[in-house]
Structures are given as C-alpha cells and as structure tokens.
Amino acid sequence: MDFxxxxxxxxxxxxxxxxxxxxxxxxxxxLREQSxxxxxxxxxxxxxHDLKAKARTRGLWNLFLPDERYxxxxxxLQYAPxxxxxxxxxxxxxxxxxxxxxxxxxMELLAEFGDxxxxxxxxxxxxxxxxxxxxxxxxxxxxxSDATNIETRIARDGADYVVSGRKWFISxxxxxxxxxxxxxxxxxxxxxxxxxxxxxxxxxxxxxxxEVRRGMRVYGYDDGHHGGHAEVVFHDVRxxxxxxxxxEGGGFAIAQARLGPGRIHHCMRLIGMAERAIELxxxxxxxxxxxGRPIAAQGVVRxxxxxxxxxxxxxxxLVLKTAWLMDTVGNxxxxxxxxxIKIATPRAVVDILDKAVQLHGAGGVSxxxxxxxxxxxxxxxxxxxxxxxxxxxxxxxxxxxxxx
Numbered sequence: 001m002d003f004x005x006x007x008x009x010x011x012x013x014x015x016x017x018x019x020x021x022x023x024x025x026x027x028x029x030x031l032r033e034q035s036x037x038x039x040x041x042x043x044x045x046x047x048x049h050d051l052k053a054k055a056r057t058r059g060l061w062n063l064f065l066p067d068e069r070y071x072x073x074x075x076x077l078q079y080a081p082x083x084x085x086x087x088x089x090x091x092x093x094x095x096x097x098x099x100x101x102x103x104x105x106x107m108e109l110l111a112e113f114g115d116x117x118x119x120x121x122x123x124x125x126x127x128x129x130x131x132x133x134x135x136x137x138x139x140x141x142x143x144x145s146d147a148t149n150i151e152t153r154i155a156r157d158g159a160d161y162v163v164s165g166r167k168w169f170i171s172x173x174x175x176x177x178x179x180x181x182x183x184x185x186x187x188x189x190x191x192x193x194x195x196x197x198x199x200x201x202x203x204x205x206x207x208x209x210x211e212v213r214r215g216m217r218v219y220g221y222d223d224g225h226h227g228g229h230a231e232v233v234f235h236d237v238r239x240x241x242x243x244x245x246x247x248e249g250g251g252f253a254i255a256q257a258r259l260g261p262g263r264i265h266h267c268m269r270l271i272g273m274a275e276r277a278i279e280l281x282x283x284x285x286x287x288x289x290x291x292g293r294p295i296a297a298q299g300v301v302r303x304x305x306x307x308x309x310x311x312x313x314x315x316x317x318l319v320l321k322t323a324w325l326m327d328t329v330g331n332x333x334x335x336x337x338x339x340x341i342k343i344a345t346p347r348a349v350v351d352i353l354d355k356a357v358q359l360h361g362a363g364g365v366s367x368x369x370x371x372x373x374x375x376x377x378x379x380x381x382x383x384x385x386x387x388x389x390x391x392x393x394x395x396x397x398x399x400x401x402x403x404x
Contacts, residue, residue, distance in 0.1 A: 003320070009078045016060055016085050023054055024089050024096065031092055031225060032367065041224035042174040042215065048225065051096035052129050062107075062127055064099045064265065070111050070127055076261075076323035080268050084316075087272025089370075090377055091225055094269065098129045100226070102171045105262045106133040106182055109200075113246045113254055118202060122180050132227055134173035134205075136183040137255065139166060140231070145390045147252055148194040152185035152234065154201055161187075161201050161244065163209075163237040174215045174228030178205050183234070184255060187248045198251030202243040209237035219376035260331040263338055263385050267319050267345040270381065273374050274312045274349045277356040280371065281305055284359050295359070304355040311348050318344065336398055339391040346381040347388065353378055 005013065027047050034045035055061060063082055065071020074082075086093035094100035103126055110123040125131045142149040152165025165185055172178050180202055187199040203210060215228035223229060246254055282305060285296035295301055322341050325334035353375040357364030364371050382388050 005081065006078065009074075009081060012060070012063070012074075012078075013081055013085065015058060016082055019055065019058060019060060020085060020088065020093065023051060024093050027051060027092055028089060028370070035225055038224070040176075041222050042228050043176055043224075044227075045225055048092065048095050051092060052098065055096045055098075056129070060097050061129075062098050064104050064261075065107065065111065067111055070107070070123070075327045076264065077320065077327055080264075080320055080323045083265055083268035084272040084275070087269030088276040090269055090273065091373070095225070098127070099265075101262060101265070102135045103133050104265060105258045106135055106180075108261055109135075109182065109245070109254060109258045112257065113250075115242075117242065118245070122202065125179075130177075131179040132172050132175050132177040134170045134178055134181045134227075134230070134232075135258070136167040136170045136173070136181045136203075136232060138169050140168045141166065145387050147184075147198065147255060150184060150186060150198060152183065153189065154183070154185040154187045154199055156187065156241065157238070159241055160238045161241055163201060163203060163234040163239065166231070166233045168231040169216050169229045170232050171223075171229050172227035173205070173212055173230035173232055174224075178227060180204055181210070181232070182245065184251050187251075191249070193249075195252045196249040198255075199248050200245040200251045200254055201239055202245060203234070203237055203239055207237050207239060209235040211235060218380055221373060221376055257331065259385050260326070260334075260338055263342045264319065264322055264326065266381050266385065267315075267341045268323075270345045270349045270378060271312060271316050271319060273378060274308065274315070274352045277349075277353050277371065277374065278305065278308050278312065280369065281308070281356045281359050301359060304359070308352045308355065311352060315341070315345050315348060336395060339395045342386065343388050343391050343395070346378055349378045350375065350382065 030047045031045055034047055038045065062071035063074055064079055066073060066075060086097060086099065107123060107126050110119055114123060126133055138144040139151060142151055152163065152167065155162045163183055163185060173181060182200055183203050184198055184200050186197045188197045191197045211233040213231040213233055215222055215230055218229060285301050286294060288295045319341050322334055322337035325337055353371060357371045357375060360369055360371060363369050366372065
C-alpha cells in the first residue's frame with residue numbers, strides 16, 4: 001500500500017476541505033434553525049438544497065461511485081479520506097455531496113443489479129439528486145440481524161408481484177422527496193436453501209397500499225434532515241413483475257453486496273467524527289479552568305486525548321487496508337476486514353465521543369455542541385448494517401475454520 005495521496009485525491013481533499021470551511025460548518029446552526037422552524041420535520045431544510053447546488057458546481061458530487069458512468073470513478077482507497085472529511089459534519093456534508101445513506105447503497109445496487117429501464121427511471125434521478133430513496137429490510141417482528149428471518153411476502157400473481165409485510169427503521173422513507181423503496185421479502189418462503197428464499201422489488205412510495213405509518217426516533221432524535229426512519233406497512237401492494245431487481249431468490253446476495261460498501265463508508269465517516277471530537281476536546285481543555293489550573297493540565301484529560309489519537313490512527317490504517325483490499329481483491333476478498341472495521345470503528349468512536357461529552361460537561365449533552373448527536377449517530381452504527389455480535393460471530397467462525 002502507498003499511503004501518499006495520489007494527485008486527484010489530494011486535489012479533491014483540498015477542494016472539499018475548503019468547501020467544509022466556507023459552507024458546511026457555517027451552515028450547521030442554519031440547519032438547526034431551519035429544522036426547528038419546519039411544521040413538517042421530514043421536509044428537507046432549504047440549506048441542504050443550497051449546499052447541494054454549491055457542491056455540484058465544485059465537482060464534489062457522487063464521489064462514492066467507482067463506476068465512471070455514474071460517479072466520480074474513485075477507488076475505495078481514494079474515496080476514504082474524502083468520506084472521512086464529510087464525517088466531521090454527518091448531518092450536512094454527505095447529503096450536500098449526494099453521498100448520503102441510504103441513497104448511496106441504493107444507487108450502487110441499481111447500478112450493479114438494475115436493468116436498463118430501472119436505471120433510467122430511478123438511478124438517473126437519484127444520481128442527479130432530484131429524488132430520495134429507501135431500503136426496506138428491517139422488520140419489528142423478527143430478529144432482522146438474521147436476514148433469513150424476514151417475513152415480508154413477495155408473491156407472484158400473474159404479471160405482478162404482491163408485497164405484504166411490515167418494516168421499520170426504513171431510513172429516508174419519511175421524506176417528501178422519497179420516491180422509491182427497495183423492498184426485501186420472501187418469494188419462496190418454504191425453499192430448501194434459506195439464502196435463496198428472498199428477493200427484492202422496487203415499490204414506488206405512492207403505490208396504493210403503501211402506508212408510511214410513523215417516524216421512529218433514534219435516542220430521541222427524529223433525524224428529520226436525514227429523511228427520518230419510517231415504519232412502513234405494505235398492504236397487498238401490487239407492482240409489475242418487471243420491478244424485480246435481479247432474479248428471484250437473489251435478494252440475500254444482493255443485500256450482502258449492497259451492505260459491504262455501506263459498512264466501510266460508515267467507518268470512513270466515523271473517523272471524521274472522531275477527529276472532530278478530538279479537536280473539540282483540545283479546544284475545550286485549553287480554554288477552561290477548574291480548581292485553579294487549565295483542564296488540559298489534568299492527567300486524566302491528557303490520557304483521554306492521547307488514547308483517542310492512538311485509536312484514530314489505528315482505525316484509519318485498518319479502514320485504508322480494507323479499502324485497498326476491496327479495490328484489489330474485491331468485497332468478498334476483503335470480507336474479514338470489512339467485518340473487523342465494522343466491529344472496531346463504531347465501538348471505539350463511541351468511546352472517544354463519550355470522553356468528549358464528559359470533558360464538555362453539561363454542554364456536551366446539549367444542542368450547543370454537535371457531540372450528543374454525533375454520539376447518538378455513532379452508537380446507532382453498532383446496530384446498523386448488522387450488530388457487532390453478528391460480525392463477531394462470522395469473523396470468529398472464519399478464524400476457527402483455519403484450525404478445524
């Protein structure tokens with residue numbers, strides 16, 4: 001691995017850092033004000049649309065897609081330092097660059113598995129930032145960390161599929177601009193191969209029978225600017241058979257292909273969150289006095305900052321190694337490393353953010369600093385795209401297989 005940035009990555013980094021300083025950080029209080037003023041919390045605040053227009057004119061758009069037909073054509077290794085920068089302001093920067101989940105994973109899915117008509121109708125407006133999308137997999141009635149438990153039915157009926165089931169924490173589905181849901185369900189619930197029972201279909205959000213019931217809160221946050229996390233019920237929703245993504249029985253494999261890049265993108269951004277937490281810790285520690293001396297002179301505070309720096313450097317190297325492997329041997333070849341970063345990064349960053357909150361006292365849990373919301377976001381990522389324990393189980397099984 002070459003740890004030096006290539007010329008293109010360095011140029012994009014400089015451009016993105018300037019964009020963050022000039023537009024994103026100053027927009028954070030504006031986002032809060034506009035969000036609080038909305039009568040509908042799920043509407044996209046005006047500031048996000050403004051930032052998207054500015055980012056696009058600067059060529060900071062769709063950086064996550066390695067396929068030059070659809071995105072910037074960057075490798076995972078090139079994208080990693082850019083995603084890290086956006087993680088410093090996860091409420092604004094990813095959305096501004098059209099690099100926010102769940103749209104990123106859905107665009108990757110459509111680019112790889114969608115047919116020409118599906119890409120024309122849904123991928124192109126997503127790439128242009130004209131619409132939003134959602135990925136409907138998690139269900140409240142079953143342990144969805146095991147995807148074979150999914151109970152939503154996708155039944156063939158003549159020239160259509162009929163979708164019946166209940167999903168929740170469907171990110172983005174509350175937003176007015178959400179036009180399409182990619183729904184995972186079972187087309188062959190009694191099939192002998194439990195990993196061939198599932199399929200995916202495209203369900204336009206305005207299809208009769210789609211009930212967007214409510215937005216789920218995450219540690220008290222509605223995540224309105226993110227499009228919320230909806231509970232969605234499908235009441236015998238009928239869509240054309242041409243809305244099937246890929247082939248019947250391919251849903252499990254498609255989900256795994258979608259989740260791999262999503263997991264590393266989360267970890268890239270988490271490192272940016274940790275860097276911002278360290279920065280805030282240092283500013284706070286050097287500007288406050290307690291018991292007659294600066295907080296920065298306290299040994300425990302110095303230990304927190306030192307440990308945070310060591311942890312971030314370790315995590316960054318593991319994430320970069322994983323990105324490099326994904327580029328060179330593919331997602332399957334990087335499977336162990338993807339699981340490792342998904343276990344290690346959210347857990348460690350939560351701890352760094354917790355120390356930053358502690359250092360800020362009451363301010364750390366307030367809306368006057370970004371730390372509380374960053375903590376809630378990072379803690380949630382220990383569950384999103386598979387909880388820690390599922391990845392530990394799989395990774396341990398791979399290790400033990402060497403000695404079987």
